[in-house]
Amino acid sequence: MGVSTNLYLAAEGAAAAATTGGIWSEWAGLMLIGPMLAFVVIVLFGKRMRYQGAEVAIGAMAFNFVWSSVLLLLNMGDSGVLYERSLEIAAVGGGLVFELGWIVDGLSIMMYWVVAAVGLAVFVYAHGYMKGEVRVTFFFAALSLFAGSMLVLVGSPNLVQLIIGWEGVGLASYLLIGHNWELKENSSAAMKAFYTNKVADVGLVIGVIIIGITLGSFHFWDLAAAAAEHSAALGPVAVAAGLLLFFGAMGKSAQFPLHIWLPDAMAGPTPVSALMHAATMVTAGIYLMARTFPLYQELATAARPWMIAAGTITLFGMGLLALVADDIKRVLAYSTVSQLGYMMTAVAAGGYTAGLFHLFTHAFFKALLFLGAGSVIHAVHSNNMSDMGGLRRHMPDTYRTFVIGALALAGVFPLSGFWSKDEILATLGYEGYNLVMWIAVAGAFVTAFYMARAVALTFFGEYRGHGEPHESPPIMTRPLWALAVPAVLAGVVNIPGLKLPWIGSFTDWLSVRSVPMGDHHAEAIDVGLAAAGLAAAVAGLWLGWRAFGPSAADRADRDRVEIPVLYPLLRQKYYLDHAALGLVWVIRQPAARAVNWVNDYVIDGVVNGVGALCQRLAGLLYGGVDQHGIDGVVHGLSWGTSGMGGLIRRIQSGRVQQYAGLLVAGLLLLAVVVLFVL
Amino acid sequence: MGFEDWAAEPLNWVFLAVALATTISGLRVVTSPNVVHAALFLVAALAGTAAIFLLLAAEFLAWVLVLVYIGAVIVLFLFGIMITRAPTGRDEAEVDHQRRLPALLVSAALFALLSWGLLSQWGDTTLDGITAGTPTSVLAEGLLGRFVFPFEVVGFVLLAALVGGITIARRDLSPAEERERESR
Amino acid sequence: MILNQFLILAALLFCMGVYGLLVRRNAVMVLLSVELMLAAVNINLVALEAFWQTSEALGQILAVFIITIAAAEVGIGLAIILLIFRNRRSANVDELNLMRW
């Protein structure tokens, strides 16, 4: 195994001053291995452990949290950390090499930390949540695999390892969504997620192959360098490769129209949803787009409008769906899809930092919201908001943290969501996508509206469910408070124009990387735009509260009255699931008929014609050539063969020693021939 | 090197005696009508071989030959013979084929060819420098150093032969016998 | 001592082994002949080793391998003969013509 360390472009830009990070970087691979090791250990020994393997999973995650925190702190300094290590595993052929390794730069450090921090909170929470459930050991094993695969993905210095992590994430999500597979719908949801992802993965794999062949390398730094230098080799295929990679990202990051799996993925236990929506699964697509950002920025610019279009549809259209959902997790799921649309739009529009910043803040408040929802579900034993209501008196901790998360998601000043959403809006404005920007503002309104609805229906009014709801145990509420802190404060790190002492800013963190990304950063707050975004959020909250608050009239009637056309459309999720099935059906019937017609008339005709022709020819041949010429030869041959066989078969007596004797005699003959004749 | 020189070396007379004994024993191995006698003559032939090894200063190999062949392999042979035929006393069974002449011709021709080749290749090249025996440590270092992989493979082959021999030779008990054995 | 006296003795033993291999009916005796041939080969190897004096004693190492393999071969061979004898009440090679055609 050879080891190669990336020194490429280290002399350029911000990377020039970067340190290697010492042993923390040189052994950062441990973070990638740790959860994988935990997976193996839990699978092998988990059942015999005191906490059925949870302690191992949490231990591995805590280790990762500590390690990545150190890396984050190192990266906060003026210089930042830049390190890369690749171990050559095998040559693939054609000059391509299969390598495994890890990369430590601003982007991956941020992802390490987000995965570890959110993962740790979720794992601890899950330990409480899963108490008494079935297959807890397997659950934690798969959870470790999930987080580990995501770390392999984000730590990858090349596209191949990324695919490995990518598929690992897909596998783990399949296992976890279908955790309660006794219910048919759960296993169906798992398969839906898997299939949808596989469809997208085809695009990713083809894209990677194209890049690998044209570039002669799978390394991200080579890709970035080629893009930065406007490589002639990569140029012609850049748009195709970029769109294929984006297609893969659409699947993982649930962009329209491949988002259909994500809301159904709610079938998994709630901690899985929290992890999936916040850190480990859906962010993979955004991460891929960010990692390959130079490709889109420099070469595949033609792909960007399509990406923006997909992102914009996702961010607004899918947000609307959250308005009518009754399942609280479904509301949050659609909000995730919508927020992913924000991120994708931002990255596609050139807002590298903006998109990732939103990913960063979103991870915390979305994990917080999901865990809160899980806590509520744990208490009332139902996913439906129509079975909830008035829970703020019963579950004060959950209520407070959920409201914090909701406000952050809605983008209320000064919570984290406000800052990241504002940065996206500013970037869209700077890049000149004004229409998109105003759609995004409208999206913010929708976001605030449905979050207000969710909070009102869940925590206010009268309790409509069964039994007596109770607050969750501390092991579940403490992670909620732990996540509430960054949900409030995470925005501070990237206020435009503000550079905090010691901490620096998010932009600076991300600026440490092997290749400069060359995206734009606002140097000051655009007060007007911020005010517009804030106004949309406040308006959404106010309207939502008016419509669904405790003083509002009966909610169900209003839904139908208020938006006559939209409501059924939204209820049926724009008929997209039907469309997907219909698409298959529509393609299948005519295609089959067409193939049948071609078979009956074209191919059969050709075959019959050729057949008839051959028949006639054969008649000629049979009479003349075959009967007399060939048969004579064949008969003669067979007669000769049989005669020879009669002679030779006497030699094949079945007596070993006779064989041996002939063998020695033959060898002798051969020796004599070689020695004396030749 | 003339015959006088050759005869002046006492070891050559030892060789001659050993070689004569070995040859006669070998001849009896392939001609003796009695299986047990043949096996016992093989012991003599192998003892002669070991003596030749000693003449060639291959001490270790000589004792390996004695230990493995005479001590184990031949015993195994006799064991096998006695289990399968046990021809105590006179053995009337025909042990040779009727057709001996072709075999004799073939082996004689082989010997002629081999001796011709050896004589024309080596002539009367003398064998010098075997004053001291090969130290066992050299063999050990070779076996466990450069040839450690073949060594392991041979060990594996032996193990496989052991397992295979047991598997082939063991008699599977009939169900009734099995039950009887268990009840005992 | 000259090299050829050993080599020709080996050749002689080897040809005797070949003769026995071809002429014997009893399977055990065939195996005995094979052992004779292997011993002849070992003499050859040791003699040539004594001639060339390789630093690693290659000839002798090879002979050790041959002895080992021969032991394995005898074990398996006798097991097979035992099985044949048990099934057919005979250990004569020429009655084993199942391989015919």
Add this chain to the structure above:
Amino acid sequence: MSPWLALAIWLLVVATIIPVMGMAIGYAEMKISAHMQSRIGPYFAGGRFGWAQLIADGVKFFQKEDLVPENADRPVFKMAPVLVMVGTVGLFVVIPFGPGLTPQNLDLGIFYALAISSVGTIGVLMAGWSSGNKYSLMGGLRAAGQLIAYELPLVLAVVGVVILAGTMSLDGIVQAQISWFSEAGWSLGMPFVIVQAVGLGVFFVASLAELSRIPFDMPIAESELVMGYLTEYSGFRFLFFFLAEFANMFTLSAIAATLFLGGYWVPGVPDSILQFVGPLVLLGKIALFIFVSIWVRWTFPRFREDQLQTLAWKWLVPISLANIIVTGVLKVVL
């Protein structure tokens, strides 16, 4: 003195040692077993303690007619005791009786000893087969199975000692025990039994089996096989077997003493004295082993055939392999 002369003298010495030793051991066996069974044992011949009993027996054997059964294979029948004896006599060549008192200090001493001692097996098989008697044949088969089975642990048990000593020369092994824990000018010495107690146990059990002595005397089990492969022998041929067994006992005990108890060495005695005392010391150690084996013989009942094979393959071989591994590790660590 030419080597041939030395060899001839040594052969003469051996030719006297073997009958004398055989008689001494035979007498000891009779007396000890008698006392173990609250008898007196031989007391008549020769006056005191019946010391001439064995000499009388020997004379009786020589007087007997040399019978060869009608059905026997005469040459093989006559060769068998000789071959058994050769395996024993050959062993005397390498036993070190004192510093510089090794008849032939072979480089491969112990290996040679094991190789030569395995030749006797052939003799036993020959005797069993050539007698033309089914009891003899059965005895021969049992002997062959047993001897093959116990040859392996016997060899493997020695490997541990060879690893520790770093040589296969018997004199070298004794020297290694003498010079263990050596500093400049002095050495404490250590008989290998201290670290190779397991090896000694395996070696001793295996050598009992090699000698076909009770409890390993299936091949000559009187109650089943009359006298096994010895059934048809009488007269001086029987005496040959008889002497060979006792001489073999002697040599195997000598080898065990050399390998594990330091041979001719006594702690604290310099070489110059050992040269004279050494043989006596060795004899004392041999006597110890012989006494133990006689003791075992009259204490344990006979093994069943399957128990015997189980002991060899399932216990002794794995134990000795483990011993080799442990010894190897020990050697590397030290």
